Amino acid sequence: MRIGVGLPTSTPAVGGGHRGPELLSWAARAEGGPFTSLGVIDRLAYDCTDPLVALAAAAAVTTRLRLATMVVIGPIRPAAVLAAQAASLDALSGGRLTLGVSLGARPDDYDAAGASWRGRGRHLSDELAAMRDIWEGTSVGPRPASPGGPDLLVGGGSGAAFLRAARYADGYVHGGGPPRAFASAAERARAAWADAGRPGQPQLWGQSYFSLADPEAGAAYLRRYYAFTGPFAERVAAGLLDSPKAVREQVAGYAEAGCDELVLLPATSDPSEVDRLADAVA
Amino acid sequence: MRVGICGGGPAGLYLAVLLRRAGHEIVLRERNPPGVTYGWGVVFSDESLAELRDADYETYLRIDEALVRWSSIDVHYGGELIRSTGHGFAAIARTTLLRLLAERAAALGADVAFSAPVSEADPLAPFAGCDLVVAADGVRSPVRSAHPGLFRPTFSPTASKYVWFGADFALPVFTFIFNPTAQGLFQVHSYPYDAHRSTFIVECSEAAWRSAGLDTMTEADSLAFCQSLFDPWLSGHRLLSNESVWRTFETVRNRSWHGRVGEQDVVLVGDAAHTAHFSIGSGTRLALDDAIALAKAFVAEPGDRAAALAAYEGERQPVVERFQEVATDSARYFESVGRYLGFAPEPFAFNLLTRSGRIGHGNLTARDPVLVNRVDRRFAGAGPDRIVVPPPLLTPLPLAAGCTVGNRVVVAPGTLDAASADGMPGEAHAAALLDGAATGAGLVVTEEVAPTPDGRVTSGSPGLWNDEQAQAWTKVAAAVHETGARLALRLTHAGRRGATMPRGRGLDRPLRSGGWRLLAPAALPYTARSRRPEPMERAARDAVRAAYADAAGRAARAGVDVLLLDMADGYLLASFLSPLANPGAGDDRAAYPLGVLAAVRAVWPADRPLAVRLVADDRFPGGLTAADGVVLARRLADAGADLVDVAAGHTVPEAGADYRRLFNAGLADRIRNEAGVAVIVGGHITRLDEVNTILAAGRADLCRLDPSRYRRRGALP
Numbered sequence: 001m002r003i004g005v006g007l008p009t010s011t012p013a014v015g016g017g018h019r020g021p022e023l024l025s026w027a028a029r030a031e032g033g034p035f036t037s038l039g040v041i042d043r044l045a046y047d048c049t050d051p052l053v054a055l056a057a058a059a060a061v062t063t064r065l066r067l068a069t070m071v072v073i074g075p076i077r078p079a080a081v082l083a084a085q086a087a088s089l090d091a092l093s094g095g096r097l098t099l100g101v102s103l104g105a106r107p108d109d110y111d112a113a114g115a116s117w118r119g120r121g122r123h124l125s126d127e128l129a130a131m132r133d134i135w136e137g138t139s140v141g142p143r144p145a146s147p148g149g150p151d152l153l154v155g156g157g158s159g160a161a162f163l164r165a166a167r168y169a170d171g172y173v174h175g176g177g178p179p180r181a182f183a184s185a186a187e188r189a190r191a192a193w194a195d196a197g198r199p200g201q202p203q204l205w206g207q208s209y210f211s212l213a214d215p216e217a218g219a220a221y222l223r224r225y226y227a228f229t230g231p232f233a234e235r236v237a238a239g240l241l242d243s244p245k246a247v248r249e250q251v252a253g254y255a256e257a258g259c260d261e262l263v264l265l266p267a268t269s270d271p272s273e274v275d276r277l278a279d280a281v282a
Numbered sequence: 283m284r285v286g287i288c289g290g291g292p293a294g295l296y297l298a299v300l301l302r303r304a305g306h307e308i309v310l311r312e313r314n315p316p317g318v319t320y321g322w323g324v325v326f327s328d329e330s331l332a333e334l335r336d337a338d339y340e341t342y343l344r345i346d347e348a349l350v351r352w353s354s355i356d357v358h359y360g361g362e363l364i365r366s367t368g369h370g371f372a373a374i375a376r377t378t379l380l381r382l383l384a385e386r387a388a389a390l391g392a393d394v395a396f397s398a399p400v401s402e403a404d405p406l407a408p409f410a411g412c413d414l415v416v417a418a419d420g421v422r423s424p425v426r427s428a429h430p431g432l433f434r435p436t437f438s439p440t441a442s443k444y445v446w447f448g449a450d451f452a453l454p455v456f457t458f459i460f461n462p463t464a465q466g467l468f469q470v471h472s473y474p475y476d477a478h479r480s481t482f483i484v485e486c487s488e489a490a491w492r493s494a495g496l497d498t499m500t501e502a503d504s505l506a507f508c509q510s511l512f513d514p515w516l517s518g519h520r521l522l523s524n525e526s527v528w529r530t531f532e533t534v535r536n537r538s539w540h541g542r543v544g545e546q547d548v549v550l551v552g553d554a555a556h557t558a559h560f561s562i563g564s565g566t567r568l569a570l571d572d573a574i575a576l577a578k579a580f581v582a583e584p585g586d587r588a589a590a591l592a593a594y595e596g597e598r599q600p601v602v603e604r605f606q607e608v609a610t611d612s613a614r615y616f617e618s619v620g621r622y623l624g625f626a627p628e629p630f631a632f633n634l635l636t637r638s639g640r641i642g643h644g645n646l647t648a649r650d651p652v653l654v655n656r657v658d659r660r661f662a663g664a665g666p667d668r669i670v671v672p673p674p675l676l677t678p679l680p681l682a683a684g685c686t687v688g689n690r691v692v693v694a695p696g697t698l699d700a701a702s703a704d705g706m707p708g709e710a711h712a713a714a715l716l717d718g719a720a721t722g723a724g725l726v727v728t729e730e731v732a733p734t735p736d737g738r739v740t741s742g743s744p745g746l747w748n749d750e751q752a753q754a755w756t757k758v759a760a761a762v763h764e765t766g767a768r769l770a771l772r773l774t775h776a777g778r779r780g781a782t783m784p785r786g787r788g789l790d791r792p793l794r795s796g797g798w799r800l801l802a803p804a805a806l807p808y809t810a811r812s813r814r815p816e817p818m819e820r821a822a823r824d825a826v827r828a829a830y831a832d833a834a835g836r837a838a839r840a841g842v843d844v845l846l847l848d849m850a851d852g853y854l855l856a857s858f859l860s861p862l863a864n865p866g867a868g869d870d871r872a873a874y875p876l877g878v879l880a881a882v883r884a885v886w887p888a889d890r891p892l893a894v895r896l897v898a899d900d901r902f903p904g905g906l907t908a909a910d911g912v913v914l915a916r917r918l919a920d921a922g923a924d925l926v927d928v929a930a931g932h933t934v935p936e937a938g939a940d941y942r943r944l945f946n947a948g949l950a951d952r953i954r955n956e957a958g959v960a961v962i963v964g965g966h967i968t969r970l971d972e973v974n975t976i977l978a979a980g981r982a983d984l985c986r987l988d989p990s991r992y993r994r995r996g997a998l999p
Binding site: 122125126128129130132133148159160162163166167168169170180181187188189190191192193194195196197198199200201230231232234235237238239 | 538539540541588589591592593595596600696697698699729785786787788789790791809810811851931932935936938939940941942943945964965966968988989990
């Protein structure tokens with residue numbers, strides 16, 4: 001199993017200033033560590049650095065790391081715009097983009113974008129099909145570096161999400177949780193893949209939050225970030241990987257469940273967290 | 283911490299014991315007087331007793347003394363008694379359990395009061411000053427009802443009717459009775475709970491309940507009716523009534539199990555938080571486990587109620603969901619048990635014991651090897667002298683006079699899309715099918731093979747419309763036969779899903795160049811991006827039907843063992859069947875697919891099996907339902923199909939499934955046992971024990987393993 005690390009794009013900036021230099025420092029440190037990818041998350045109606053802009057910045061200071069969205073909310077962006085951005089990022093990074101896409105969970109992100117919350121499932125399916133067509137064609141955006149465009153992953157936990165991954169994508173990205181939750185979702189992703197008649201196997205990506213130096217600050221961030229889910233926020237905070245042992249157990253559990261790449265997302269912005277995480281997974 | 287507990291059932295009282303022991307202040311209020319309860323006995327499994335022992339040894343000892351234990355399950359069916367051994371269970375009178383728990387709570391210094399009035403408008407009122415209020419107030423929880431937005435409960439009723447009686451004698455062991463009557467099937471779930479009493483639950487369909495007049499009977503009349511109905515098994519003993527009225531079971535679920543009301547945290551436990559169908563006998567166990575988990579959470583998170591409540595919910599919700607799934611499967615079994623009344627006693631009992639998925643062929647063998655041997659022996663048709671009896675999956679299946687498959691496992695290596703532009707199968711096809719055969723499966727199935735050039739799914743789909751292709755398939759069949767496996771050829775006209783790119787990067791992506799005309803019953807494209815198909819007029823229908831027959835003839839000459847005629851997955855014949863794809867057809871939608879079947883049957887050798895892959899449920903509003911699937915399967919069998927490969931969904935692109943383990947098994951079971959046809963089931967079957975269980979329980983005849991089970995990463999594209 002490959003291990004990636006997230007960029008701190010929605011955690012409070014170090015020293016309370018603008019999020020910026022530390023993202024680049026973070027990415028550069030990750031490049032020197034035992035990681036295979038940099039991941040970003042996406043929220044619009046929140047203080048969150050744009051995921052594709054953050055990855056573009058990271059692309060400039062890295063050469064080997066895969067750049068992964070974990071995930072972008074698809075339907076709040078027009079398909080052609082997202083496809084062109086993704087193709088641009090894929091091209092300027094030398095084909096390093098993996099585009100995870102899902103519905104997101106918040107109506108306010110849709111409101112802020114002026115996108116319709118109703119019908120978002122069908123909208124996402126259309127968008128996935130359209131993006132692949134755009135990447136293979138010549139009428140919209142630049143040519144991506146990856147043949148046929150970047151790998152697409154779909155997230156979500158419903159039957160419709162697994163079907164969408166099987167119909168339109170190259171794999172499935174899980175939303176986080178203990179290894180048994182990942183294992184159960186991964187099984188369903190494989191089952192949908194086979195049922196739809198797709199050749200081969202889906203890529204399976206997982207994610208977990210970590211905070212090693214200051215777990216309490218990390219947990220506080222998660223409670224705030226997930227406050228819209230009500231009591232579920234406490235469960236997310238309870239799942240925070242707050243020690244090297246917890247990280248190692250999570251890594252072992254995900255590997256056993258057949259995860260291809262586990263991206264460990266930060267819950268604080270301190271760039272030295274990258275080194276702590278590197279030590280924990282080394 | 284000062285804890286208010288609303289409700290003095292098992293969850294509330296046990297929580298009072300555990301939290302009091304941990305030093306918390308307890309105020310428990312119960313609306314009924316002590317000793318009043320409407321249940322009879324409650325059941326524990328061995329593992330739930332172990333939990334109790336660890337949580338409070340004192341309580342465990344007292345409960346243990348009052349338990350009745352047994353290790354068998356009796357099944358009275360068809361005039362026979364089948365006894366299955368090795369099931370460790372215990373039961374206790376509900377009144378005894380409550381008395382023991384109340385005594386222990388009081389001895390520890392909990393403030394426990396009975397006959398305390400509860401205000402439906404403000405059920406939290408008696409608990410002013412408490413930091414935490416626990417709603418242990420049962421399935422109709424007044425606390426939950428007063429704050430629905432906090433917990434967001436849902437209620438899912440089951441279709442059956444049931445009534446809880448007692449009986450004035452102790453049954454020897456847990457007992458199921460199946461009693462078919464003129465009014466319908468009545469079944470009993472019963473078990474002893476002390477030396478002189480048993481719980482006796484009677485269950486039936488709503489139709490049987492009305493037909494017997496139970497909907498209008500008084501409590502006394504319904505008691506007398508059931509008394510006489512089960513007289514042969516009661517042998518002179520009496521049924522007892524205690525508010526024993528007929529009910530409909532409801533599964534209660536809550537989105538959230540805790541929240542805040544003003545300054546108080548409120549949390550649900552037991553039936554207030556969840557119910558699970560009584561046929562798995564786990565309601566009290568789940569309630570006591572809730573109490574244990576909640577008490578533990580406060581030990582693990584001292585001084586942080588929010589964290590403790592989150593930990594409790596995080597710990598319990600997934601466990602309870604799993605129980606509810608199991609219980610729902612069990613409830614569904616009892617709702618549809620009428621379809622198994624033609625089973626011999628051994629498979630009937632095996633099907634009953636494995637109904638919820640918790641017990642399979644493997645672990646039932648560990649519990650009761652004698653019964654499983656009887657089941658396997660009957661399955662294999664082995665006489666009493668035979669010592670070596672194969673497990674069900676290794677039992678050969680004669681599908682037609684000239685074709686027996688060596689075992690019950692089917693593999694379909696899946697799509698390659700690797701044929702040449704003229705539809706010629708190549709080395710890759712032979713290699714993939716041989717890889718499949720190397721698993722040891724009895725039957726290996728090809729990907730979609732087209733009867734005409736414009737019937738191909740993708741530009742890489744193989745075909746069988748000319749003799750060169752037939753030659754290539756002859757080689758493939760010979761190579762598969764070398765392994766001992768049988769070869770099934772899936773004959774598919776793609777219809778409106780045709781002319782697409784190979785499926786490596788997604789499905790239903792129309793070819794940009796080199797496409798071909800699409801045929802369908804109506805001019806409805808499959809997706810918004812798909813090309814519009816031509817509605818098939820008479821001439822096109824005749825031509826395609828003839829092409830199917832020609833291809834079947836070539837398949838026969840190529841040495842293919844089983845012809846699998848594709849009426850699923852949104853392809854041509856499936857789109858004829860479904861109102862979603864064929865909305866205008868006024869008359870019989872099945873007429874054309876049945877015509878194709880007849881034309882193929884006329885050509886296909888009588889001694890070789892003809893199978894149909896059938897969309898037995900569109901899983902989409904306005905589409906075919908499982909009931910339609912049963913009717914269609916019957917008509918296919920009447921028209922000469924020997925086997926139905928049960929499929930669902932994909933008639934329209936949005937129609938999928940939940941993709942849980944064995945997600946097509948319930949549908950296949952229904953088709954097999956209501957239509958009376960042999961079936962193949964697929965749908966996320968990954969373990970051989972699942973195969974043995976499905977077969978021995980009579981839910982299917984052949985099982986298709988999920989490709990993830992055997993398709994090595996990189997070994998196949």
